[in-house]
Ligand code: ATP
């Protein structure tokens with residue numbers, strides 16, 4: 136193809152262009168390609184250009200697999216590709232309608248492939264998917280059945296058990312090694328944990344449920360069958376992966392099995408932004424990528440940052456330059472600015488919230504929409520005070536990461552109904568669904584589920600189940616509802632009409648289940664609206680479990696697309712994104728690095744990269760906020776407490792030159808003192824803070 140016919144090439148720099156065009160024009164599919172480069176250098180945008188370029192060059196969009204870190208990122212990438220191809224609409228109208236139908240997360244794509252091919256590895260394709268909370272619940276059930284929790288009160292809690300299990304699966308390391316490395320206080324339970332996990336795996340198989348890790352595990356298992364690996368690999372001519380630094384062993388193994396010689400494989404990432412080691416990701420994947428092939432992969436590096444102003448980039452570079460590992464990247468920006476990022480001292484959480492709100496409104500006055508502004512934090516709970524303040528002042532916001540819409544109890548209730556109808560063997564779903572009825576407790580629920588699971592086809596006649604007399608009438612209506620949802624009553628198609636029935640039934644139960652039912656009701660209506668956009672129950676459940684919509688400002692449903700709202704996000708969920716103005720909350724020791732991540736050097740280094748990720752999200756304005764006092768609510772049994780905080784250790788004194796330091800609110804004029812006395816006070820405070828490092 137003629138590159139003059141590819142109008143987008145002109146907007147790329149030389150290195151980006153090399154990556155986009157790599158392998159083109161040689162008549163075949165190119166060998167493996169790695170783009171490794173710093174934040175904001177255009178990795179994601181280069182990937183989008185490459186996809187458009189491949190399609191314009193004749194590649195079949197249906198045979199392109201694009202793997203991103205979130206569903207949102209995949210959708211955004213799809214839109215970008217379409218925009219690019221739209222430029223050719225005049226001469227190649229069909230290109231403007233090219234759809235990428237294989238784009239999503241590893242887990243989402245894994246689920247889709249398993250629906251198709253699970254039968255070939257002895258799984259039933261009618262599986263349901265457990266989210267993390269369901270998985271923990273099932274593990275807990277098994278734990279009780281096995282009598283571990285009775286044996287010792289000190290036996291690890293369900294969340295810890297799940298974390299250990301997940302770490303072992305994702306790193307493919309022996310249990311002993313995982314315990315030693317990350318959970319040394321659980322090492323004494325190695326034998327018990329082994330037995331527990333064996334029983335957990337059996338329970339999942341018996342109930343036909345898969346947890347998140349299984350989606351990768353079984354995908355990898357499929358790829359271990361040479362014939363199947365070839366077949367699945369051949370579905371895709373091109374496989375492209377963004378954020379490769381945050382993939383784990385399983386994901387790398389899957390990729391290599393699909394494209395053993397690396398032909399058609401492109402991965403991009405930044406080792407300085409690896410922030411998911413705590414979930415089994417390994418930066419080795421990206422570092423070892425070139426040598427995994429013979430001949431080795433082509434490496435392209437990008438050095439120009441197009442996102443941030445020079446002062447913001449300089450500050451972020453200075454933070455990452457202090458890392459224990461060297462990230463040999465020379466990033467520069469042409470976007471000059473006289474404004475350095477600010478280090479803002481505030482008294483406490485309440486003032487922090489007030490400051491953020493005031494800044495956001497002031498910037499909106501200056502013409503910057505709220506959606507161009509984001510507030511980032513290390514842990515989801517850190518935004519609680521701010522959320523209150525925003526609600527009080529009637530400012531709409533959207534929150535990413537942390538507690539999600541689907542984790543709300545009432546939303547889970549409705550999904551449990553659907554899931555149980557979909558898969559009667561799913562014990563966790565059934566247990567939750569059955570107990571929604573008045574007069575039915577865990578005992579009856581357990582009996583019903585035993586009967587249901589014992590039935591040869593996994594669905595004993597529901598109406599005939601033994602329930603207490605007082606609950607009988609309600610039970611019959613419930614049984615009819617589930618049969619309707621499952622399509623077992625021979626009536627018209629159960630979706631989406633059946634779902635509306637389920638919502639109506641559930642709404643009638645709500646006042647008994649929740650004191651604040653009226654507040655929760657809009658979420659159910661929102662769920663119904665989302666459901667109506669899916670063709671069937673199974674797609675709906677799969678998509679929602681894997682990529683739940685985010686929690687919202689609490690008002691009915693999510694804000695409409697063209698509404699303006701402030702973005703709140705955990706640092707982890709902010710990955711890959713950018714905003715004109717970014718405020719980072721609680722840049723103090725104990726928050727970043729987090730108290731719970733200060734066990735070893737590797738964890739502290741990951742926290743440093745996390746701060747780097749947060750800072751490099753900003754295009755024009757960056758505020759790092761330091762409350763002098765903050766309130767920690769500890770999950771680790773230490774109780775809630777107030778803590779006097781010091782500036783994060785990632786910004787030691789010698790980095791201060793990169794920032795403008797301000798105190799907010801400014802002290803009243805009379806108390807300001809002379810410049811010299813103010814400086815003396817600042818120095819003294821800094822000295823006292825740093826005394827204990
Ligand atoms: P991150 O590491 O944070 O994921 P990235 O390397 O993926 O960042 P992008 O998000 O692709 O970077 O790009 C950052 C910004 O730079 C985007 O706004 C993008 O449109 C812009 N950009 C990328 N390349 C160019 C270019 N050649 N000319 C102008 N702007 C560019």
Ligand code: MG
Pocket residue numbers: 178179180711
């Ligand atoms: Mg990116």
